[in-house]
Amino acid sequence: MNPRRWLVLVAMTGSLSMIMLDQTVVSVALPSMARELPLTPHGQQWVVNAYVLAIAALVALGGKAADLLGRPRAFQIGVTLFFLASAGCAGAWDTASIIAFRALQGAGAALMMPVSATIVLAVFPEAERGRVMALYAGISQVFLALGPLVGGLLTEYVTWRAVFLLNVPVGLATLALVAVATVPNLPVPGSRIxxxxxxxxxxxxxxxxxxxxxxxxxxxxxxxxxxxxxxxxxxxxxxxxxxxxxLIHLRLFADRGFTGDAVVMGLVQFGLLGIVLYSSIYLQELLGFGPMAAGLAALPLILPLTLAAQVGGRWFDRAGVRAPVLVGMAVCTVGIVAWLLALPGLTYTWQVPGMVLVGVGLGLTLSPTNTDALGRVPDAERSQASGVVQTVRQLGGTLGVAVIGSVVLGLGPALPGRTGTADAIAAGFGVAAGAFALAVLAGFLLLGAARTAPAPAP
Structure with a gap:
């Protein structure tokens, strides 16, 4: 057992939190970025989508790179590329430059994501993994939801460029922690891309x-x-x-449980990124919230997610993956429907109950699915398994932004006025609700009722 395993957990959680934060932190800053660079509506969408698309397209290469170079070395290269690209985003001068640097950020994230979870699992005993992965995944998902608040604070009181500069000190601190924790670097012989x-x-x-x-x-x-x-x-x-x-071990999908975990995570990411992006635009463009107020308005989503993630991790340790996931996704579905029904009223208060339910549902779902998926394979194959899971997950997020964006942008011109735009965003939330409902069905059909058998010892 690694005596510095808690340092490892801090470093890996910090890196994943940085990745998740950058998926949503720009959502509140987009109107300010659009005025300065300038950005068209499609350009704004691609500031989000270029980042997630690069992760989706390259994260499988990240899993292979971990086998080829060793997990810590691949991780360190990814962190370095990530914070250098973040500095490039902060200095962007037009639409093409911000999209290009966002894609490079995604490439760095694709090197980090597959290995961070596998490094955590390798240094903790099997009995602690549900609780530890609840911290790892739960805290990072908090940062996904916290993005609008952080983006709002920096945009309103500093500049939107500070949103990206924030990653530079975090990246340097992460590299220092990995060096101190001395994670073994063990490439897999014969690996190639x-x-x-x-x-x-x-x-x-x-x-x-x-x-x-x-x-x-x-x-x-x-x-x-x-x-x-x-x-x-x-x-x-x-x-x-x-x-x-x-390059991608598709035969992993022969395990029904692994397939269920991946499908649920992909569907969750499909709906989540779209609703975070368009709820921030809704608050600023339709309700007149400033960046700071729009960020604070995300707290009813963030706080329940934080608490429910810990409940979900412990529930997994006791009962396995199926119960927390089915309950979590059912709560998510009810919550997003309540949220979308409140949107046409152009009143923030009526949205809060739906936001709270969505936060609770996400917290119960995300940690158990990730832990269960990686627990189904031996340590030697976890980088590949993590790459597969993250490919599905990030592809889900990319397609979610694209599909929900197509619905919102397509209906917007046909429904002029503030109420019409609110109706268009509600329609986009309806697509997210459909994704969450499908996740309930996928979990019911594919996830086993019993807890996954312990993975072979690393």
Whole structure:
């Protein structure tokens, strides 16, 4: 047992929190960024989407890089790239530069994400993993929801550029903690990254997402992009199933429980990123909240998530994954429906009950699914398993922003005025509600009732 395992937990939780924060921290800052750079509505969407898309497209490479280079070394390279790209975002001068640096941030995050959870699991005994992963995942999800508050504070009292500069000292502190904790660097012999596979999956996912995002405005060209992207992903899938050493271990999906965990996380991320982005825009553009007030308005989502995450981790230790996930996703579904019904009224107070329920549901769901998925494979395969899970999860988030954005932007011009825009955002929340309801169904069909058997000792 690593005597410095709690330092490891702090470093890995800090890194994941930094990644999650940057998925939503810009949402409150977007109106200020749009005025200064300037950004069109689609440009604003791509400031969010470029980051998540890069993670989705490259996180599988991150899992392979951990096998090739060793987990700590791959993690350190990712952290370095992340905070350097963050400094680039802070100095962005136009639409193209901010989107490019956001994509580089995503590439750094893709190196960090698959290995951070596996490093944590490797240094803690199996009996402590539910509780420890509840801290790891729960705190990071708090930062996902806390993004609008942090972004609001910095945008209103400093500048939107400080939103990105915040990552530089956090990244340096994380590197220092990893060095002090002395995590063993053990590459997997014979590992390699297939260039041909990477050349299929990265543009394939990018084309699918771009096609979905532009469906409302491009028509036939967007359908062509979708078909081309789907073709590349299908070709990639066939190659992976035939390969002796695949880039993404698709055979992991033969385990129904692993598939259920991945599907639930993908569906949650699909709905979550869209509602965080458009709720911040709703508060500022329709209710007239300033950046600071819009950030504070997210507290009814943040605080319940924080508390429920700890409950979810302990519940998993006692009963397994199915019960907390089914209850959590059912609560999420009820909460998002209550939230969307309150949106057309243009009153913040009526939204609070729905936000609280969504926060509770997310807290109960996210830690158990992640812990269960990685607990189903031996330590040697966890980097790959984590890469697969994060690919599904981040692809879900990317597609969620694209689909919900298409609904909101597509309906907005047809429903002019403040009430019409609120109705359009409510329709986008309806798509998120559908994703949460599907997660309930997926959990019921795929997740076992009993606790997963302990993974082989590292």
């Amino acid at each position: 297939g260039v041909g596979d990477a050349a299929l999956v990265v543009p394939g996912l990018a084309l699918v997402t771009l096609g979905i995002q532009q469906l409302a405005g491009w028509g036939a060209p967007s359908v062509a992009l979708l078909v081309a992207g789907a073709g590349l992903v299908a070709w990639f899938t066939v190659r992976q199933l035939r390969a002796a050493d695949p």
